[in-house]
Amino acid sequence: MDAIKTVELTKKYKDVTAVYGLNLTVRQGELLSLLGVNGAGKTTTIKMLTGLTRPTSGDAYLLGKSILTESAAIKVMIAVSPQETAVAPNLTVGENLELMAGIHGFPQTQTRDKVAELCDRFGLGEVANKRAGKLSGGWQRRLSIAMALISDPQILFLDEPTLGLDVLARSDLWDMIRALKGSMTVILTTHYMEEAEALSDRVAIMKSGRLLLTGTPAEIKRHAGTDKFDEAFVRIVKEAAQ
Amino acid sequence: MKVFAFSKRNDLEILRDPLNLFFGVGFPIVLLLLLTVIQRNIPVALFEIGHLAPGIVVFGLSFMTLFSATLIAKDRGSSFLQRLYTTPLTAEDFILGYLLPILPICIAQSVICFAMAALLGLPVTIHILTSVLFTIPVSLLFVSLGLLCGSIFTDKQVGGICGALLTNLTAWLSGIWFDLRLLGGAFQKIANLLPFVHAVEMERAVLQGDYTGVFPHIWWVIGYAAAVTAIAVFTFLRQMKRQ
Numbered sequence: 034m035d036a037i038k039t040v041e042l043t044k045k046y047k048d049v050t051a052v053y054g055l056n057l058t059v060r061q062g063e064l065l066s067l068l069g070v071n072g073a074g075k076t077t078t079i080k081m082l083t084g085l086t087r088p089t090s091g092d093a094y095l096l097g098k099s100i101l102t103e104s105a106a107i108k109v110m111i112a113v114s115p116q117e118t119a120v121a122p123n124l125t126v127g128e129n130l131e132l133m134a135g136i137h138g139f140p141q142t143q144t145r146d147k148v149a150e151l152c153d154r155f156g157l158g159e160v161a162n163k164r165a166g167k168l169s170g171g172w173q174r175r176l177s178i179a180m181a182l183i184s185d186p187q188i189l190f191l192d193e194p195t196l197g198l199d200v201l202a203r204s205d206l207w208d209m210i211r212a213l214k215g216s217m218t219v220i221l222t223t224h225y226m227e228e229a230e231a232l233s234d235r236v237a238i239m240k241s242g243r244l245l246l247t248g249t250p251a252e253i254k255r256h257a258g259t260d261k262f263d264e265a266f267v268r269i270v271k272e273a274a275q
Numbered sequence: 276m277k278v279f280a281f282s283k284r285n286d287l288e289i290l291r292d293p294l295n296l297f298f299g300v301g302f303p304i305v306l307l308l309l310l311t312v313i314q315r316n317i318p319v320a321l322f323e324i325g326h327l328a329p330g331i332v333v334f335g336l337s338f339m340t341l342f343s344a345t346l347i348a349k350d351r352g353s354s355f356l357q358r359l360y361t362t363p364l365t366a367e368d369f370i371l372g373y374l375l376p377i378l379p380i381c382i383a384q385s386v387i388c389f390a391m392a393a394l395l396g397l398p399v400t401i402h403i404l405t406s407v408l409f410t411i412p413v414s415l416l417f418v419s420l421g422l423l424c425g426s427i428f429t430d431k432q433v434g435g436i437c438g439a440l441l442t443n444l445t446a447w448l449s450g451i452w453f454d455l456r457l458l459g460g461a462f463q464k465i466a467n468l469l470p471f472v473h474a475v476e477m478e479r480a481v482l483q484g485d486y487t488g489v490f491p492h493i494w495w496v497i498g499y500a501a502a503v504t505a506i507a508v509f510t511f512l513r514q515m516k517r518q
Contacts, residue, residue, distance in 0.1 A: 083361045105363070113361045115354035121284055123291040128284075135280020136362050164291075180358075 034097055036061045036188055036218035037082065041091035044077050044242075051077040053242040054091065059235075061096075061187075064210075064219040066229040068266060069239035075222045076116070078239070079190050082220070083113050095188060109137075112186035116193040116222075118173040119180075122166025126157050126176055129165050130183055137184040151179045155209060171202030178209065188218045195228060207231060226263035238269055245273050277364055281372035289342050289380065299342065299384055303335035304391050311395045321454060328392035329478030330451030332385050332410060333471065336417045337445035339384075341437040343377050343421025348430040351514070366515060370508055373422055374415075381414035382407060406481045412493070413474045416500040423507035426514045449475045470499035 037059040044052040052074040059065045067075045080086040082093055084104045093100045095107050120129050127148055134144035152158045155175050160168060165176055174194060181189060194210065195203040210232055213219055223229055229236055230250045237247045246253065246269055250262055257265035289295050307328065314322035321327070350356040359369070389403045397403070424437050446452060449471035455463045466472045473495035480488030 085357060085360055108361060108363045111361065113358055115358050117354040119354035119358040121288060121355065123288045124284060128287065132280055132284045133362075135283070136277050136359070136364055138276050138363070184362075 034061070035059060035094070036063065037093065037095055037220070039078075039082075039091065039093040042078070042081060042088050042093050043090045044074075044081060044086065045089040050242050052081070052088075055244055057237060057244060057247065059218060059220065061218055062215050063234045064214050064221060064232055066221045066223060066233040066236045067239060068223070068226075068229055068236055070270060072241065073239040074242040075239055076192065077242075079113075079192055079220065079222060083111060083190055084108060109184075110187045111190065112181035112184055112188075113190045114178045114181040114192065114194060116196060118170065118177050120165040120173055120176055123164060125162050125164055126168070127152070127161040129176060129180055130157075133180045133183040139183075147183050151183060154212075155179045169202075171198050171205065174198060174202070174206060175209070178206070182213075186217060188220070189213065191219060191221045193222055193224065195223070195225065203228075226266055230262040238266065240270050240273050243273075245269055278368045278371050278375075281359075281364060281368060282376035285346060285372060286376040286380065288346055289377065292342075295338075295342050298338045299335065299380070300387055302338070303331050303384070303388050306334070307331050307388065307391050307395060321452075324392050324395050324397045325482060326479060327451075328389060328397055329406065329482050330449065330475045331392075332388045332406070333413060333449060333474045333478060334442075334445055334451055335384050335388055336381055336410065336413055337442050337471075339377055339381050339414065339417045340421040340424065340441055341433070342380075343373065343418050344424035344428070344433040344437045345430055347373055347422060347425025347511075348428055348433045351425070352430055360515065366512055369515065370422070370511060373425075373511075374418055374504075377418045377421070378411070378414055381410060381418065385410045385414075400484070402482050402484045406478055409477060409481045409489070409493075412496045412500045413478075416470060416474070416496060416503055419500065419504040419507045423503060423510055426507065426511040444469070445471045448472060451475055470495050 035058050037057070039055045039057045042052060042055040043050065055078060067078065069075050077086065081088050082095065082100065084100060084107060096110055098106045100107060121132060124132065130148040130151055131144055134147055139147065152161050157176060157179060160172060165173060168176065178191065178194065191210065195206050198206065207228070210219070221232065233250060235247060235249055236253055238245045246256065248256065254260055254262055254265045257268040259265050259268065310322045310327055311324060385407050389397070389407065393399050420441065421437065424433055428436060448466040448469055450466070455466050455472060473492035477489050477492035477496060
């Protein structure tokens with residue numbers, strides 16, 4: 034079974050079509066990056082797949098469940114780490130993780146074990162008792178991803194996970210994202226080409242709400258006739274404009 | 276369980292903000308102290324502790340709108356609420372999670388105010404306990420107003436509207452600081468059409484043990500609380516759908 038399969042997925046806002054007839058398949062355990070310039074439709078696509086906005090037409094199936102009719106079942110299987118850091122600022126790191134465990138209905142012992150496991154995995158132990166709002170951007174982003182992972186999601190959506198981070202913090206997060214590969218399906222949106230190339234099994238390039246191309250980073254470069262991934266992206270997007 | 280986790284978070288967010296503690300507890304106590312001192316120097320019936328304390332309790336509760344609205348508006352403004360919308364929390368969980376945890380804070384605030392009033396000379400009777408119980412519909416009114424404002428405005432707008440406008444409306448149109456009959460006319464008519472003066476009059480009657488004096492004020496308070504809660508729930512659900 035595919036992790037995600039969209040069928041003519043479309044979203045219109047009054048006169049503007051944000052996503053136009055998207056047909057995309059993501060395999061289980063795959064890390065797929067959604068690439069595109071601003072207004073390409075990446076965020077709208079993620080919003081539809083995560084149940085934040087309803088498609089105007091078409092449907093999508095997450096592990097066989099329809100986003101139109103089975104959103105409650107889908108919410109149990111997915112997790113989202115939004116673009117902005119979405120943490121509760123006056124709660125400590127540990128309390129933020131406990132909050133997410135509580136929201137997923139974990140009993141106390143399981144919550145304790147999961148919080149300890151994630152603190153260990155993400156190196157959050159040293160800041161576990163610090164308030165989230167007092168942490169640096171890099172630490173907050175780590176926490177944000179850890180919060181998404183507490184429910185052991187089968188599909189994880191990472192929206193611009195390294196936006197605004199310095200080189201070291203970004204490198205740390207890349208390692209953490211790489212470690213997730215294979216254990217769950219990951220959909221990543223990013224503006225950083227080197228990030229997409231380094232992390233993705235496959236890449237989907239969107240422009241003006243339409244899907245232009247999908248393929249591995251190597252296939253994308255071959256298609257564009259260049260050995261530089263960022264150059265390939267620019268060529269493909271510019272060609273589509275002509 | 277899910278609602279409990281979300282409610283606990285909302286309580287902690289409010290209680291860990293030092294400004295909330297100052298305005299929620301410190302400010303009403305300072306007002307009680309200050310006005311009691313004034314009353315001792317220049318005796319004014321309005322500021323006698325048995326008359327003043329219920330007014331300060333209601334005025335203090337008006338800050339709960341600010342706390343609740345700020346929390347919700349900030350959650351909406353950040354991606355935090357969007358994150359939670361993708362979890363198994365239901366619409367009912369969100370509404371209960373935002374409304375219920377603030378009610379115990381309201382009760383605690385009222386208890387602290389009455390305890391301070393007792394230290395300043397308010398006779399300790401069973402009526403204090405019943406007065407605290409009668410703050411529940413008043414609390415629901417102010418907390419629901421918070422849900423409503425937090426669902427409509429940004430956190431900056433909430434600061435102006437709930438922090439300045441609502442607290443002033445509660446102060447001036449409730450008969451806490453001056454007898455509304457002194458102004459009379461349209462001012463008094465408008466005040467009587469709003470719930471604030473009725474909340475204060477109801478609390479004053481209960482504190483005096485005059486349970487027939489609770490009427491008709493309690494109907495105004497319950498009516499407004501029910502209407503505002505219904506509008507707030509509708510508005511929150513609408514913005515949730517829009518998100």
